[in-house]
Amino acid sequence: MSALSTIQVVPTPLVHYVVRRADDALILGHRLSEWTGKAPILEEEMALANMALDLIGQARSLYSYAGAVEGAGHDEDDFAYLRRERDYRNLLLVERPNGDFAHTILRQFFYAAYADPYWRAMMQSADATLAAIAAKAEKEMAYHLRHSAEWVLRLGDGTAESHRRVADALAELWPFTGEMFLADAEEQALIGEGIAIDPAGLRATWDATVGEILQAAMLEVPKGGFMQQGGRQGRHSEHFGHLLTELQYIQRLVPGASW
Amino acid sequence: MSDSPRQRAWAAAASVCDPEIPVLSIADLGVLRDVQVTDDAVEVTITPTYSGCPAMNMIGLEVETALLRAGFAKAAVRTVLSPAWTTDWMTEEGREKLRAYGIAPPAGPAGRRALFGQDVVACPRCGARNTERIAEFGSTSCKALWRCNACREPFDYFKCH
Numbered sequence: 132m133s134a135l136s137t138i139q140v141v142p143t144p145l146v147h148y149v150v151r152r153a154d155d156a157l158i159l160g161h162r163l164s165e166w167t168g169k170a171p172i173l174e175e176e177m178a179l180a181n182m183a184l185d186l187i188g189q190a191r192s193l194y195s196y197a198g199a200v201e202g203a204g205h206d207e208d209d210f211a212y213l214r215r216e217r218d219y220r221n222l223l224l225v226e227r228p229n230g231d232f233a234h235t236i237l238r239q240f241f242y243a244a245y246a247d248p249y250w251r252a253m254m255q256s257a258d259a260t261l262a263a264i265a266a267k268a269e270k271e272m273a274y275h276l277r278h279s280a281e282w283v284l285r286l287g288d289g290t291a292e293s294h295r296r297v298a299d300a301l302a303e304l305w306p307f308t309g310e311m312f313l314a315d316a317e318e319q320a321l322i323g324e325g326i327a328i329d330p331a332g333l334r335a336t337w338d339a340t341v342g343e344i345l346q347a348a349m350l351e352v353p354k355g356g357f358m359q360q361g362g363r364q365g366r367h368s369e370h371f372g373h374l375l376t377e378l379q380y381i382q383r384l385v386p387g388a389s390w
Numbered sequence: 391m392s393d394s395p396r397q398r399a400w401a402a403a404a405s406v407c408d409p410e411i412p413v414l415s416i417a418d419l420g421v422l423r424d425v426q427v428t429d430d431a432v433e434v435t436i437t438p439t440y441s442g443c444p445a446m447n448m449i450g451l452e453v454e455t456a457l458l459r460a461g462f463a464k465a466a467v468r469t470v471l472s473p474a475w476t477t478d479w480m481t482e483e484g485r486e487k488l489r490a491y492g493i494a495p496p497a498g499p500a501g502r503r504a505l506f507g508q509d510v511v512a513c514p515r516c517g518a519r520n521t522e523r524i525a526e527f528g529s530t531s532c533k534a535l536w537r538c539n540a541c542r543e544p545f546d547y548f549k550c551h
Contacts, residue, residue: 259472
């Protein structure tokens, strides 16, 4: 292993597609893992770590598959640890800092309300491996959706303080929700082949889930507005570099280190 | 009368227990999917319960060890994702062992849950159905934490999945 290795991802549409989804799962899983040891209550300590584990597990399956499609000898760890910032293609939503508990829960709710129907639809993918990964992920995301939605209700319809915090989180995170429903030309081709599904088709389901829960939580449902994007092209927020510094720390310090 | 190599290999692999739930073998759990023997080499297929289940690596290692101990020279473990494992794969015997160990087995068949649907779970100690959930997530990916309102004992519940 060279002193400072960085892998170049083989640029095929399928590899790009799989890596994007793997990056969503890895980065959100990493964010949740940052709570370990400092969650507000013991039950949430368990919940956040469990959800992180599900997501990192999904990322492992997806990276392994991307490596198999590439055929360039990259394994799951190479993808996770040995790429440069611009080569990560996750949604900007999942790299948002944890903030307070309300921020973390609302981010989880927004992502799960998308990922639950996304993976369910992907169970019909013409790609057998993606369909198999989807069948596991959709069950896990349904659980994340239920758990985070219950907390959004509790916080929004709780005390004045909890309401204020989740309302702040809503204002801050909302502009990052539009990116989930975009598909570029490369992805459109995969959609045409039945390998991917059109994320625009998930919009109505997401709107309904989010609208119902926000309303019940006494929160105002935002109407459209400016939507930020760039993660899918590798244009990240400032926060992402800090996240990678920690995520890749050991591999950069002791290249090739293994357990 | 001697068993076939495949039967012996299956028995060896099936002797491995879930490290988190030591009363359940991987066969009870439905994680052991297939065993194939060619000459002196064995290939065992297992499937994960949850994408991120950290027990899978250990289970794979223990299966290899069990096969080597049973006299097979070469053992390989393959992980498959499809068809996806569900709690329906757990044997009746496995469910009974869970209950006896103090973990409530999955209530009913796996299936899609309503967003706020709630399972009815019988207490594994006193059998009462007057129970309530304390936390959605428990000590492992596959369990939630519940409490019995009749005997007041908290207990783990193996979630429907």
